[in-house]
Amino acid sequence: MVKEESRREWYAEQTIKNGWSRNTLEMQIKSGLYERQAIANNKTSNYHKHLPELQSDLANEILRAPYNFDFLTIQGKAHERGIENALITHIRDFLIELGQGFAFVGSQVSLTFDDQEFFVDLLFYHLELRAFVVIELKNTKFKPEHTGQLGFYLAAVDDQLRKPGDNQTIGILLCKSKNKVIAEYALRNISAPIGVSEYTLSKSIPTDLKGSLPTVEEVEAELNESAKEN
Structure with missing residues (x-):
């Protein structure tokens, strides 16, 4: 289970914003998009x-x-x-x-x-x-x-x-x-x-990221929770 809720929320927001399919979402998670785009210090x-x-x-x-x-x-x-x-x-x-x-x-x-x-x-x-x-x-x-x-x-x-x-x-x-x-x-x-x-x-994912990447199921759960709140 991912400890950083901010990652899941970010991927959920990007999925809605960009209209990602499940396959695209999975690809973006595996590529570490959160670390590559959301963190300004990089x-x-x-x-x-x-x-x-x-x-x-x-x-x-x-x-x-x-x-x-x-x-x-x-x-x-x-x-x-x-x-x-x-x-x-x-x-x-x-x-x-x-x-x-x-x-x-x-x-x-x-x-x-x-x-x-x-x-x-x-x-x-x-x-x-x-x-x-x-x-x-x-x-x-x-x-x-x-x-x-x-x-x-x-x-x-x-x-x-x-x-x-x-x-x-x-x-x-x-x-x-x-x-x-x-x-x-x-x-x-x-x-x-x-x-x-x-x-x-x-295609390799940095070792330090592998343990922190959310699964597609976790992001989908975040999306469902967001939909209920709205």
Whole structure:
């Protein structure tokens, strides 16, 4: 039996909010979504510095640490473009992992300046944020120069794609690994709203989480209890 009632309540709330099926709920529990999304201390971003409070709170809420891409079937060494193509092939699973509100716009989206062409890895629009979201994939550990490149893409999307009524474009940088302190230093003086996270291709659950994960039955009991109260 799970000791932390807050976990069960959170999963119950997310099930209602996102309309999860039983299978999706079970998948999210096994992936440790509560630890990856609900715990702010695990996250690295500068959203609070560059976005209005309500928008920055939502942007930080949707950020996950890490992202779990265990639905991909990549053989051998994974390259950035290979991971990107696999995510597009499994776009339904990718959207479930990103969370509610994300709409896929395109991959390798072209941005042209005079005779130079640049390509955004993955471009989404978030319906609740009312903003474009640029996701940049790096199959390496985090490097400070990555934030400069992503900041450039955010400015370009704001200038070329953003429409009246859209909010400022935000960025999510996904790396194979990151040092939290280095990432925080790199974001400190960057003027673009960027979140830095890691991704994993592994199906394994950290040992310290296994004993604390609720079962689907426990969350369903929480949902039934909530329904009775209402």
